[in-house]
Amino acid sequence: MQGGERWATFDCYGTLIDWNGGIGRELERLFGAARGGELLRAYHEVEPQIQREDPGRSYREVMAVTLARLGAPADEEDALGRSLPDWDPFPEVPAALEEARDRGWRLAVLSNTDRDLLDATLARIGVEFELSVVASEIGSYKPSFGHWDEFFARSGAERERHVHVAASLFHDIAPATALGLRTVWVNRLGEDAEPQPDVELHSLAGLADSLGSLVP
16 A cells, blocks of 8 residues: 555553553552552543543543542642653553654654643653644543544544554544544553454554554
Protein backbone atom coordinates (compact mmCIF):
# COMPACT_ATOMS: atom_id res chain seq x y z
CA MET A 1 0.00 0.00 0.00
CA GLN A 2 1.50 3.34 -1.07
CA GLY A 3 0.21 6.81 -0.35
CA GLY A 4 0.63 9.70 2.06
CA GLU A 5 2.08 9.92 5.52
CA ARG A 6 1.68 7.01 7.92
CA TRP A 7 0.34 7.99 11.36
CA ALA A 8 0.42 6.01 14.60
CA THR A 9 -1.68 7.33 17.47
CA PHE A 10 -1.13 6.19 21.04
CA ASP A 11 -2.90 6.15 24.32
CA CYS A 12 -0.38 7.35 26.90
CA TYR A 13 -1.09 6.14 30.46
CA GLY A 14 -1.02 2.37 30.60
CA THR A 15 0.42 2.11 27.08
CA LEU A 16 3.55 4.26 27.25
CA ILE A 17 3.58 5.10 30.97
CA ASP A 18 3.25 2.68 33.90
CA TRP A 19 -0.17 3.99 34.94
CA ASN A 20 -1.00 1.14 37.33
CA GLY A 21 2.39 1.53 38.98
CA GLY A 22 1.95 5.27 39.45
CA ILE A 23 -1.58 5.05 40.82
CA GLY A 24 -0.80 1.95 42.87
CA ARG A 25 2.11 3.60 44.68
CA GLU A 26 -0.06 6.54 45.72
CA LEU A 27 -2.91 4.29 46.84
CA GLU A 28 -0.51 2.24 48.96
CA ARG A 29 0.95 5.40 50.46
CA LEU A 30 -2.50 6.74 51.32
CA PHE A 31 -4.28 3.55 52.39
CA GLY A 32 -1.54 1.00 53.13
CA ALA A 33 -0.08 -1.86 51.12
CA ALA A 34 -2.72 -4.36 52.29
CA ARG A 35 -5.50 -2.44 50.50
CA GLY A 36 -3.51 -1.41 47.42
CA GLY A 37 -4.72 -4.10 45.03
CA GLU A 38 -8.37 -3.81 46.07
CA LEU A 39 -8.34 -0.03 45.72
CA LEU A 40 -6.57 -0.12 42.35
CA ARG A 41 -9.40 -2.30 41.01
CA ALA A 42 -11.92 0.12 42.51
CA TYR A 43 -10.11 3.06 40.95
CA HIS A 44 -10.44 1.47 37.50
CA GLU A 45 -14.21 1.22 38.05
CA VAL A 46 -14.81 4.66 39.55
CA GLU A 47 -12.69 6.87 37.26
CA PRO A 48 -14.71 6.20 34.06
CA GLN A 49 -17.92 6.94 36.01
CA ILE A 50 -16.54 10.35 36.98
CA GLN A 51 -15.57 11.06 33.37
CA ARG A 52 -19.04 10.14 32.13
CA GLU A 53 -20.74 12.29 34.79
CA ASP A 54 -19.00 15.46 33.58
CA PRO A 55 -16.84 15.23 30.44
CA GLY A 56 -15.91 18.89 30.95
CA ARG A 57 -13.92 18.17 34.10
CA SER A 58 -10.15 18.42 33.86
CA TYR A 59 -8.32 15.14 34.37
CA ARG A 60 -6.73 16.53 37.53
CA GLU A 61 -10.26 17.06 38.86
CA VAL A 62 -11.31 13.56 37.73
CA MET A 63 -8.43 11.99 39.66
CA ALA A 64 -9.18 14.11 42.74
CA VAL A 65 -12.89 13.23 42.77
CA THR A 66 -12.06 9.56 42.26
CA LEU A 67 -9.64 9.58 45.20
CA ALA A 68 -12.23 11.38 47.32
CA ARG A 69 -14.82 8.70 46.57
CA LEU A 70 -12.28 6.05 47.56
CA GLY A 71 -11.91 7.79 50.91
CA ALA A 72 -8.70 9.81 50.58
CA PRO A 73 -8.18 12.66 53.07
CA ALA A 74 -9.18 16.06 51.70
CA ASP A 75 -5.60 17.34 51.72
CA GLU A 76 -4.49 14.33 49.64
CA GLU A 77 -7.13 14.42 46.93
CA ASP A 78 -4.61 15.93 44.47
CA ALA A 79 -2.04 13.23 45.24
CA LEU A 80 -2.29 11.66 41.79
CA GLY A 81 -2.14 15.01 40.00
CA ARG A 82 0.99 15.92 41.94
CA SER A 83 2.73 12.61 41.32
CA LEU A 84 1.73 11.95 37.69
CA PRO A 85 4.57 13.94 36.04
CA ASP A 86 7.05 11.59 37.77
CA TRP A 87 5.46 8.33 36.59
CA ASP A 88 7.92 6.31 34.54
CA PRO A 89 7.61 5.12 30.94
CA PHE A 90 7.86 1.38 30.43
CA PRO A 91 11.53 0.55 29.75
CA GLU A 92 11.17 -0.36 26.07
CA VAL A 93 9.03 2.63 25.12
CA PRO A 94 11.56 5.30 24.03
CA ALA A 95 13.51 2.94 21.76
CA ALA A 96 10.32 1.48 20.24
CA LEU A 97 8.96 4.96 19.46
CA GLU A 98 12.27 6.12 18.00
CA GLU A 99 12.39 3.05 15.75
CA ALA A 100 8.90 3.81 14.47
CA ARG A 101 9.93 7.41 13.76
CA ASP A 102 13.07 6.18 11.98
CA ARG A 103 10.85 4.12 9.69
CA GLY A 104 8.85 7.19 8.72
CA TRP A 105 5.86 7.03 11.07
CA ARG A 106 4.39 10.25 12.41
CA LEU A 107 3.38 9.93 16.05
CA ALA A 108 0.45 11.40 17.98
CA VAL A 109 -0.99 10.94 21.47
CA LEU A 110 -4.72 10.77 22.24
CA SER A 111 -4.95 11.03 26.02
CA ASN A 112 -7.62 11.31 28.71
CA THR A 113 -5.58 13.95 30.52
CA ASP A 114 -4.65 17.65 30.75
CA ARG A 115 -2.15 19.58 28.65
CA ASP A 116 0.30 20.35 31.47
CA LEU A 117 0.32 16.77 32.72
CA LEU A 118 0.83 15.29 29.27
CA ASP A 119 3.57 17.79 28.37
CA ALA A 120 5.50 16.78 31.50
CA THR A 121 5.07 13.11 30.63
CA LEU A 122 6.19 13.49 27.01
CA ALA A 123 9.28 15.37 28.16
CA ARG A 124 10.02 12.40 30.42
CA ILE A 125 9.67 9.96 27.51
CA GLY A 126 11.97 12.14 25.42
CA VAL A 127 10.62 11.27 21.95
CA GLU A 128 9.05 13.81 19.59
CA PHE A 129 5.33 13.58 18.84
CA GLU A 130 3.88 15.62 16.00
CA LEU A 131 0.48 16.09 17.61
CA SER A 132 -1.38 15.46 20.86
CA VAL A 133 -5.05 15.62 21.82
CA VAL A 134 -6.05 15.87 25.49
CA ALA A 135 -9.48 15.39 27.03
CA SER A 136 -9.61 18.67 28.92
CA GLU A 137 -9.21 20.68 25.70
CA ILE A 138 -12.00 18.94 23.78
CA GLY A 139 -14.49 18.25 26.60
CA SER A 140 -14.56 14.54 25.83
CA TYR A 141 -13.11 11.41 27.39
CA LYS A 142 -12.42 8.13 25.62
CA PRO A 143 -14.16 5.77 24.89
CA SER A 144 -16.19 8.55 23.24
CA PHE A 145 -14.98 9.28 19.71
CA GLY A 146 -13.98 12.92 20.29
CA HIS A 147 -10.21 12.28 20.39
CA TRP A 148 -10.23 10.56 17.00
CA ASP A 149 -12.49 13.21 15.46
CA GLU A 150 -10.09 15.91 16.66
CA PHE A 151 -7.01 13.97 15.52
CA PHE A 152 -8.27 13.48 11.96
CA ALA A 153 -9.47 17.10 11.75
CA ARG A 154 -6.08 18.45 12.88
CA SER A 155 -3.74 16.01 11.13
CA GLY A 156 -5.47 15.44 7.80
CA ALA A 157 -4.38 11.80 8.19
CA GLU A 158 -5.80 9.18 5.84
CA ARG A 159 -7.69 6.55 7.79
CA GLU A 160 -6.25 3.72 5.71
CA ARG A 161 -2.73 4.88 6.64
CA HIS A 162 -3.38 5.21 10.35
CA VAL A 163 -2.99 2.74 13.26
CA HIS A 164 -4.08 3.23 16.87
CA VAL A 165 -1.91 1.68 19.60
CA ALA A 166 -3.21 1.18 23.13
CA ALA A 167 -3.37 -1.05 26.19
CA SER A 168 -7.00 -0.44 27.18
CA LEU A 169 -9.68 -2.46 25.44
CA PHE A 170 -12.43 -0.32 27.00
CA HIS A 171 -10.99 3.16 26.41
CA ASP A 172 -9.23 2.62 23.10
CA ILE A 173 -9.39 -0.67 21.21
CA ALA A 174 -13.19 -0.99 21.32
CA PRO A 175 -13.94 2.57 20.10
CA ALA A 176 -11.16 2.50 17.50
CA THR A 177 -12.52 -0.81 16.20
CA ALA A 178 -16.03 0.67 16.09
CA LEU A 179 -14.61 3.49 13.95
CA GLY A 180 -13.16 0.94 11.53
CA LEU A 181 -9.53 1.77 12.42
CA ARG A 182 -6.57 -0.59 12.53
CA THR A 183 -5.40 -1.34 16.07
CA VAL A 184 -2.37 -2.67 17.92
CA TRP A 185 -3.26 -3.88 21.40
CA VAL A 186 -0.46 -3.77 23.98
CA ASN A 187 -1.65 -6.56 26.28
CA ARG A 188 0.60 -5.94 29.27
CA LEU A 189 -1.76 -7.66 31.74
CA GLY A 190 -2.39 -10.96 29.93
CA GLU A 191 -6.07 -10.23 29.32
CA ASP A 192 -8.45 -11.84 26.83
CA ALA A 193 -9.20 -9.66 23.83
CA GLU A 194 -12.74 -8.48 23.12
CA PRO A 195 -12.94 -6.99 20.56
CA GLN A 196 -10.09 -8.56 18.63
CA PRO A 197 -7.31 -6.14 17.65
CA ASP A 198 -5.46 -6.41 14.35
CA VAL A 199 -2.19 -7.10 16.19
CA GLU A 200 -1.51 -8.07 19.81
CA LEU A 201 1.79 -7.28 21.54
CA HIS A 202 2.81 -7.79 25.16
CA SER A 203 5.03 -4.71 25.28
CA LEU A 204 5.97 -2.01 22.79
CA ALA A 205 8.95 -4.09 21.63
CA GLY A 206 8.34 -5.02 17.99
CA LEU A 207 6.08 -2.00 17.46
CA ALA A 208 7.66 -0.82 14.19
CA ASP A 209 7.35 -4.26 12.59
CA SER A 210 3.71 -4.51 13.70
CA LEU A 211 2.87 -1.08 12.32
CA GLY A 212 4.57 -1.94 9.04
CA SER A 213 2.57 -5.16 8.76
CA LEU A 214 -0.65 -3.11 8.87
CA VAL A 215 0.41 -0.19 6.67
CA PRO A 216 3.43 -1.17 4.52
